Amino acid sequence: MSRNFNLKNKPEHNTESRIMNKEIFKDFLIKYAEIGIKGKNRYLFEDALIAHIQSALSRVEGKFSVYKTPGRIFVSALEEFDFDETVDAIKHVFGVAGICPIIRLEKGDPEDLKKSTVEYMHKMYEDDLSCTFKVFARRESKNYPLDSMQINAVVGEVILGEFPNLKVDVHHPDMIVYVEVRDHIYLYSEIIPGPGGMPVGTGGHAMLLLSGGIDSPVAGYMIAKRGVSLDAVYFHAPPYTSERALQKVVDLAKIISKYTGPIKLHVINFTDIQLAIYEKCPHDELTIIMRRYMMRIAQHLAEECGALALVTGESVGQVASQTLASLGCTNEVTDLPVLRPLIAFDKQDIVEISEKIGTYETSILPYEDCCTIFVAKHPVTKPLRKIIERHEGNLSEVIDDLLKAAYETERIIEI
Ligand code: ATP
């Protein structure tokens, strides 16, 4: 059966499935997007990206060399390796726009290039491959007898001669065969999409408020995608919340750490603070007061670890504590910027991202959360700062000791 591909081999299209012979590859060209526009600091971003790719590959069997040449990052396998596992590891590295399995050729003379391209195409694709294509050559090193237009012409011609169902379309081809002439000649025609974003750590450090829900792991993923590394804090309320609920949060942190790199998870025992709020404050204000204490504690931990912002999974209007008035009221207790990447997302859109990044199945496990245990039937949706502050005053005799105890009993789990 002839394979008629409508997919284009741009990074946003997944063309991995049309690679027939993965065993012909031992080198990859890594495409990166926004790093390219960082001017003089570009090398910092490239070096961070290389370090993250190395760290991702350290979990994969085999030895790899990750290195850069001007404008390009390469991964070369130095021994036997598993193609799928390797690509999957690189796919989790923020900053990677695309992963191109490449063939590296000696420069030789143009006849060698023609022969090798034909060989490559036969190994990659079935002979009745039917779609449009073009050749896109770049000659970075001028000591090669053909310029890029000439390479396009001769390589295009030889491919047409071998694959009768291919047609040239220079404007909207289904497939592009890239020929890059540098220290070697690099040949590739498939770009497996990476996650995009910026290398983690190049955008500073933040503290994620990580609950066991659907939203906060997605929020952490999204901020890390912009290059921000994370610590996380979980407010635990034993015996009202179980060890299994804590384990669920640990599991979620593990899943997102595949993208974000190592996370320090701070587990704060919140029970006594919640009980005090329950005992001394009006019940319709429990949630908002509780959230204000979460923010205060998160800020304290953030300052200790050099985090410059707090991150939450809040979204306007999702629940009573996420009305604009409530968000304003929780913001007041911290000087740090509160990043809420999901603020304008519908729940369904958040669910889709959580499915894509692999947190959804864990997030929906039915373990209790500290917020749901001490929740009022009719929580305030328009809290007034003065009134909330007055009621928080009811805690004045106990709160310093309770906060001190919470910090003293903090547990740190390295993820
Ligand atoms: P999620 O799905 O992330 O739990 P949610 O819709 O259940 O969100 P809330 O319970 O109001 O919303 O929490 C809003 C945000 O507050 C969460 O996204 C998270 O950032 C933070 N948060 C809530 N509970 C906790 C907790 N126990 N520990 C740490 N952070 C929490």
Ligand code: MG
């Ligand atoms: Mg929650």
